[in-house]
Amino acid sequence: MRNIYKKAASLLLVTMILLSMVVTGAVAEAAAPTEVKSCEKSGFYTTVLNFEFSDTTWLNAVNGVTVNGTAFTGQTINSFSNDTGIWCVGDATGAYGSYKALQLAIENDASFPLTVEVTAAGYNKLTMEVAKATVSYNDVYTATVKISETEPTTPPTEPTKEPTPVEDTDPPTSFTASSKAIPHRKVGAILPEVI
Numbered sequence: 001m002r003n004i005y006k007k008a009a010s011l012l013l014v015t016m017i018l019l020s021m022v023v024t025g026a027v028a029e030a031a032a033p034t035e036v037k038s039c040e041k042s043g044f045y046t047t048v049l050n051f052e053f054s055d056t057t058w059l060n061a062v063n064g065v066t067v068n069g070t071a072f073t074g075q076t077i078n079s080f081s082n083d084t085g086i087w088c089v090g091d092a093t094g095a096y097g098s099y100k101a102l103q104l105a106i107e108n109d110a111s112f113p114l115t116v117e118v119t120a121a122g123y124n125k126l127t128m129e130v131a132k133a134t135v136s137y138n139d140v141y142t143a144t145v146k147i148s149e150t151e152p153t154t155p156p157t158e159p160t161k162e163p164t165p166v167e168d169t170d171p172p173t174s175f176t177a178s179s180k181a182i183p184h185r186k187v188g189a190i191l192p193e194v195i
Contacts, residue, residue, distance in 0.1 A: 032118070032126035032145075033058055039130065039143040040094050043079045047108050049130065050092035050101040051143055059089050059100055061120035067104065068115055077105045116143075 037052040053059055065072045065087040072087040084105050092101040102118065112132040119125050127146045132139055 030058075030123050032120065032124045034145050034147065036128060036143040036145060038094060038099075039141045040092065041139060041141055042092060043077075043105065045080060045082050046084050046105050047110070048077055048079060049104045049106060049141060049143075050094070051104075051128075052092070052094070052099050052101050056100050058120055058123055059102060061122055062089055062102060062118055063121050064119040065102070065104065066117040067106065072104065077103050081105075 033053045042048045086105045114130040130143045
């Protein structure tokens with residue numbers, strides 16, 4: 001009979017530990033990616049920006065995108081459509097093959113730089129700045145993740161009395177330096193035991 005109580009108690013403890021880990025994991029938000037691997041343009045009638053990230057789990061959790069304060073709609077992007085203001089997570093083709101990307105369909109005449117805010121379930125919000133430059137008649141897009149500055153954990157202290165001014169004198173210019181030999185122990189010397 002005692003063994004049954006012990007087994008039931010241990011089962012109850014294990015269940016409580018597992019539940020506490022699940023609840024803790026659900027409350028804490030994971031860090032969003034800190035780097036965009038690539039930013040490429042595609043699309044025929046609209047500009048489609050493809051953002052590649054190394055964390056595909058985060059990509060699958062994306063649930064909202066805002067560009068310059070305007071919320072984009074999550075739906076499939078068609079390269080032959082004129083639809084803009086939409087986003088999706090889909091496959092993009094780049095110079096080195098196909099990859100999973102966050103895709104944004106934006107106006108062809110959008111003014112840069114763009115501020116893109118991405119939310120993902122269980123992750124912190126990601127903010128990135130997208131810049132456009134023209135190099136040899138080609139548009140080149142770059143995306144940089146903006147790391148949010150954290151507020152200081154301790155409040156600033158009030159300034160103390162102003163320091164009293166030091167007399168305006170010339171700094172000393174005559175210095176002497178010396179070195180004293182520091183005795184060293186021999187390598188491999190045996191130290192006496194302390195009992």
